[in-house]
Amino acid sequence: MVRVQRQFFEIPTVELAEKLLGKMFTRVLPDGTVLKGKIVETEAYLGEGDEACHAWRGQTPRNHSMFCKPGTIYVYFTYGCHYMLNIVSEPENRAGAVLIRAMEPLEGISFMQLQRGLNTLTCLMSGPGKLTGAMAIGPECNGRDLFGSEFLLEDAPEIPAELIGTGRRIGISRSRELPWRKFILGNPHVSKGKPS
DNA sequence: AGCGTGATCTTT
DNA sequence: AAGATCACGCTG
Structure with a gap:
């Protein structure tokens, strides 16, 4: 098992969105339960020039962790019912993050099914709120990072460019023309949302 | 295709 | 203080 180091995140955000595909994200619960999934869909959000980004107009209490070190986790609440998971990019004091939109479940599947009240596999993590x-x-996860004992990102071979799909981001109204959504072509766990 | 549900941010 | 806006998911 090779753990991805902080240096990995020190690349431009859109590039990071591609490089995160195929990597394995793990969360270890306080009771030791291991939850693991392969990242299959991401979106890049940049502070400057991207009106869809929470931080496009500067720092606020909510988006604070977007300005932290690369590899920090940014979690926020939306639509009155969903939390979104992002991994911070760009140097400290500059906003940028990659939204993790979908994963393929690998470990802790029965726990996940219990959480979601489902028995299937392909609907388990095929969306950012899911x-x-x-x-x-x-x-409580907001502001933590991927280098402690609670989270980790495990390295995996880079996905070849011809297997990466690109498109417009889902569910936003501003800066919608930017092709900053990245996903693994043909993977059944990619979300079914349509670009706006 | 419509709506729940609540924090956040902008405008008055 | 009020209102609009949302990086969504589920039902029908």
């Missing part, structure tokens, strides 16, 4: 539900990720 995967935080499956992994029991909430506001």
Whole structure:
């Protein structure tokens, strides 16, 4: 098992969105339960020039962790019912993050099914709100990073460019023309949302 | 295709 | 203080 180091995140955000595909994200619960999934879909959000990004107009209490060191976790609440998981990019004091939109479940599947109230596999983490539900990720995770004992990102071979799909981001109204959504072509766990 | 549900941010 | 806006998921 090779653990991804902080240096890995010190690349431009859109590039990071591609490089995160195929990597394995793990959360270890306080009771030792291991929840693990392969990242199959991401979106890049940049502070400057990207009106869809929470931080496009500067720092606020909510988006604070987006300005922290690369590899920090940014979690926020939306639509009155969902938490979103992001991994911070860009140097400290500059905003940027990659939204993790979908994963393929690898470990802790029965726990995830219990969390989600489902028996299937392909609907377990095929959306940004679904995967935080499956992994029991909430506001307490905001501001943590991937280098402690609670989270880790495990390295995996880079996905070849011809297997990566690109498109517009889902569910936003501003800066919608930017092709900053990245996903693994043909993977059944990619979300079914349509670009706006 | 519609709506729940609540924090956040902008405008008055 | 009020209102609009949301990086969504589920039902029908």
